[in-house]
Amino acid sequence: MDDFEVTLAIINYNTKDWLDDCLKAITKAPPLAAHEIYVVDNASTDGSVDFVAREYPDVHIIENAGNLGFSAAANQALRTSHAKYVLILNTDTMVDPEAIDILVEFADARDDLAVAGPLLLNTDETVQLSGRRFPSFLDAIMHAFLGIIWPSNPFSVRYRMLDWDRTSERTVDWVSGAAMFIRRDAAREINFFDERFFMYVEDMDLCYRLWQKEWKVYFCPDAKVVHHIAKSSEQSSAKMIIEFQRSLYRFFAKNYSHTWKLLLKPLVAVGLALRGGLLIVRDQVARQLAKRKQSDRTEGEGLDAG
Numbered sequence: 001m002d003d004f005e006v007t008l009a010i011i012n013y014n015t016k017d018w019l020d021d022c023l024k025a026i027t028k029a030p031p032l033a034a035h036e037i038y039v040v041d042n043a044s045t046d047g048s049v050d051f052v053a054r055e056y057p058d059v060h061i062i063e064n065a066g067n068l069g070f071s072a073a074a075n076q077a078l079r080t081s082h083a084k085y086v087l088i089l090n091t092d093t094m095v096d097p098e099a100i101d102i103l104v105e106f107a108d109a110r111d112d113l114a115v116a117g118p119l120l121l122n123t124d125e126t127v128q129l130s131g132r133r134f135p136s137f138l139d140a141i142m143h144a145f146l147g148i149i150w151p152s153n154p155f156s157v158r159y160r161m162l163d164w165d166r167t168s169e170r171t172v173d174w175v176s177g178a179a180m181f182i183r184r185d186a187a188r189e190i191n192f193f194d195e196r197f198f199m200y201v202e203d204m205d206l207c208y209r210l211w212q213k214e215w216k217v218y219f220c221p222d223a224k225v226v227h228h229i230a231k232s233s234e235q236s237s238a239k240m241i242i243e244f245q246r247s248l249y250r251f252f253a254k255n256y257s258h259t260w261k262l263l264l265k266p267l268v269a270v271g272l273a274l275r276g277g278l279l280i281v282r283d284q285v286a287r288q289l290a291k292r293k294q295s296d297r298t299e300g301e302g303l304d305a306g
Contacts, residue, residue, distance in 0.1 A: 005033040005104055006085040007184075009077030011070055013042040015091040016051050018228070022091050023056050029097035033104045038062060038080065040073040069198035070177065078184060078192050086187075090178045092228040099223040103181045106169075106220045114186035114215030115207055117175025118223035119166060127166050128227055130176035131219040134208060135159045137256060137264075144248075144275050148282065172219045173211065177203030179225040186215050194254075199240075201247035208255060237287075238280050245276040 008026060012019050019039065026037065040062040041049050049063050062076050074088050085107060087100065099118055107113050120128035135143060142155035150156075157163060161172070180203060187193075190209045193202050207217045249272050253265060 003034065004036050004081075004083040006031070006035045006087060006100060007038060007077060007081035007083040008035055008087050008089065008100070009038045009040060009074065009081070010089045010091055011040050011042070011073045011077075012044060012048050012091050013067060014044045014046045014048070016044070016046045016048040018091040019048055019052070020055070022089060022093055022095075023052070023059065025094040025097075026100075027056065031100035031104070033101055035100070036060065036081075036083070038077050040064070040076050042067040042069070042073055069195070071193035071197045071199070071202040072195045074177075074202075075192045075195060078182070078187055081184060084184060086182045086184050088177060088180045088182065089225075090227065093179050094226040094228075095179070096224040096226075099225055102223040103220060106218070106223070107181065107183060110216070110218065112214075112216045113218055114183050114210040115175060115217045116181040116220045116223075117172070117217070118179050118181070118225045119219075119221040120176060120179060120225055120227045123226065123228050125226070128176070128229075129160050129162070129166075130178070131164075131166060131170075131172040132161055132174060132204075133159055134173040134204070140248075140252075141268075141271065144271065145278075148275070148278055166219065167221055169221060170219055171216050174204045174207035174217060175219060176227075177206075178227045178229075180206075181220075181223075183215075186210060186213075189213055189215075196250060197247050198243060199247070200244045201251045205251055205254070208251075237283050241276050241279045241283065245272040248272055 010019065010022055023037070037059045038061070039052050039059055042064050043066050049061055052059055052061055062080070064073065077088065078086050085104060087103065089095070103116055103118065107116055117130050120130045122128055139155045139159045142153065143159050146153040147156045152162065187206070187210075190206070190213060194205050197205060210217065249269055252268050
C-alpha cells in the first residue's frame with residue numbers, strides 16, 4: 001500500500017471547467033509531500049468523469065450514481081484514504097503551489113490540530129471571511145436578519161470576526177469547507193461529516209463536534225487558496241438559498257435544542273423561512289438589475305455604432 005502524507009479530494013458536480021483549473025493548479029506545481037488526488041463526482045452530466053479520466057489519468061475517480069451531496073462525497077474520500085491528512089476542496093478553488101506543504105508542516109507541529117483552514121482569497125485576491133465563531137443564539141438570530149441590510153452590525157462583526165484581518169495564525173471555531181485540511185484520525189473519531197447535511201453548514205458542524213472532543217481548529221494564513229465561490233451552486237440560486245436555511249435549522253435542532261432553547265424551534269423555523277424568502281427576493285432583484293444594466297449597455301453600444 002502506498003504511504004501518502006495527504007490525500008487531495010475534490011468534490012465535483014457539473015463544474016468540469018472549474019475542475020480542470022483546480023487540477024491544473026495542483027498538478028503543474030505538485031506538493032513535495034507524498035500525495036494522491038481523488039475526484040469524487042456526484043453524477044455530473046457535463047462529461048466531468050470522462051474528461052478527468054482522459055486528461056488526468058493519475059487522478060483517482062469515485063463516480064457516484066446520484067448526487068449524494070457534499071458531506072457524503074467528502075466522507076467517501078475520508079474513508080477511502082489511508083493518508084494522515086485529507087484536504088477537501090471545492091472545484092472552484094485554485095491552490096497556491098506551496099499551500100499544501102505549508103499545511104502539512106503546520107499540522108505536524110500541532111498534535112491537537114484536527115482541522116486547518118488556509119487563507120481563502122476571492123478572484124480579485126481580496127480576503128474571504130473563512131475562520132469564524134460559533135454564533136450564540138442571539139448572534140445567530142440578529143446576524144440572520146440584520147446581516148441582510150447592515151453587514152457590519154455588531155452581531156455579524158462578532159460572528160464573522162470582522163475585527164480580525166486574517167493575517168495571523170490562531171485557533172478559530174470553524175473554517176470553510178471550500179478548502180478544509182483535516183487530520184483523518186480526528187475526523188474518524190467523530191464519524192466524519194454528518195451526511196444529513198446535504199450541503200452547507202456541514203463544515204461548521206464538523207468543527208463543532210471536533211471541539212467537543214477537545215480537538216482544535218486552526219487558521220493558517222501562510223497557506224493560500226483562491227476560491228471563486230459558488231460555481232456549482234449558483235446554477236440554482238433559489239434552491240441553494242432554501243437548502244442553506246434547512247441546514248442552519250438542522251444545525252440548531254441538533255446542537256442547540258437540548259436545553260430550554262428547544263422551546264424556540266418553531267420560532268427558528270419560521271424565522272429561517274422568512275429569511276430565505278427575503279434572500280430570494282434580494283437575489284432576484286439583483287439579477288433583474290444586472291440584466292437591465294447589461295441591456296442598457298448593449299443598447300448604448302448599438303447607438304454608438306449607429
